[in-house]
Amino acid sequence: MPVMDGFTATRRIRELESSRGPKRLPIIALTANVMSEDRENCLAAGMDAHLGKPIEPARLIEALSRFLKARAAAPPIDRAALRELTGGDAEFERELAETFVSSGD
Numbered sequence: 001m002p003v004m005d006g007f008t009a010t011r012r013i014r015e016l017e018s019s020r021g022p023k024r025l026p027i028i029a030l031t032a033n034v035m036s037e038d039r040e041n042c043l044a045a046g047m048d049a050h051l052g053k054p055i056e057p058a059r060l061i062e063a064l065s066r067f068l069k070a071r072a073a074a075p076p077i078d079r080a081a082l083r084e085l086t087g088g089d090a091e092f093e094r095e096l097a098e099t100f101v102s103s104g105d
Contacts, residue, residue, distance in 0.1 A: 007042075010047050012044045013085065026048045031050070032052065
């Protein structure tokens with residue numbers, strides 16, 4: 001990733017969360033690295049799940065269902081939650097969004 005890797009982003013998010021309270025953002029690693037050591041590294045960094053590429057739809061659905069609750073349609077990005085998570089750091093918000101979008105390729 002051009003700005004920061006997923007491990008660094010995850011650690012930074014977890015640090016911000018620890019200073020702001022118990023609410024935890026689920027983080028699922030999407031990676032071409034599928035060795036058990038890679039999975040362990042992702043979990044050790046604070047990620048909640050690890051999916052290898054190419055993504056298997058059934059595994060993605062299973063992983064997402066662990067973290068998503070049925071609810072009415074929500075906006076694509078909860079900007080208030082993002083601001084709270086990043087402390088209003090607009091540059092970090094941009095980096096997170098770009099990282100998320102690029103990781104789906």
